[in-house]
Amino acid sequence: VPVCGMDWQNIYKVYALCMLTKYKHWVAVMIDLVKCEIKVYDSMVSLIPDEILKEELAPLSITIPNLLNTIDFYEEGVYANNCSRDWWCPWPIERVDVPQQSN
Numbered sequence: 236v237p238v239c240g241m242d243w244q245n246i247y248k249v250y251a252l253c254m255l256t257k258y259k260h261w262v263a264v265m266i267d268l269v270k271c272e273i274k275v276y277d278s279m280v281s282l283i284p285d286e287i288l289k290e291e292l293a294p295l296s297i298t299i300p301n302l303l304n305t306i307d308f309y310e311e312g313v314y315a316n317n318c319s320r321d322w323w324c325p326w327p328i329e330r331v332d333v334p335q336q337s338n
Contacts, residue, residue, distance in 0.1 A: 246268065247267070247268055247269050248265055248266065248267050248268065248269075249265070249266040249268065250263060250264070250265050250266075251263070251264050251266070252264075253292065253295070255283065255288070255291050257291065258282060258283055258291075260277075260279065260282055260283060262275050262276060262277045262288075263275070263276040263277075264276070264292070264295070265331075266299060268303075268308075271300065271320045271326050272326050272327045272328075272329065273292065273295065273296055273299075273326050273327070273328045273329070274328075274329055274330075274331050275288060275292065275328060275329065275330045275331065276331050276333050277330060277331075277333070278333060278334065278335055278336045279335065279336050280330065280335065281335075285330055288328070288330060289328045292328050293325065293328075295328075296325040296326045296327070296328055297325045299326060300320065300322045300323070300324070300325070300326055301322065301323070303322070304322035304323075309322075
């Protein structure tokens with residue numbers, strides 16, 4: 236059991252902060268382990284165009300499915316066969332519409 240007290244088999248979404256170092260800009264990401272996709276929460280969308288954001292986060296969209304495949308994450312338990320994507324395909328990255336900062 237992880238330190239936080241929850242077993243990974245009970246986790247459907249993982250939230251994390253991600254620093255886009257080139258732009259010195261933080262975004263929040265939600266990694267959906269069931270839908271096999273990444274959602275980005277950015278309160279300053281005017282700073283980084285969608286195409287650049289997806290380029291910057293591309294390593295994450297490739298690494299996560301590869302890591303989960305390596306540990307047989309989708310082979311057992313509640314996740315068995317839930318992910319409809321092939322493990323070698325990058326997960327889609329989508330920017331979520333959120334309120335924007337005025338500054």
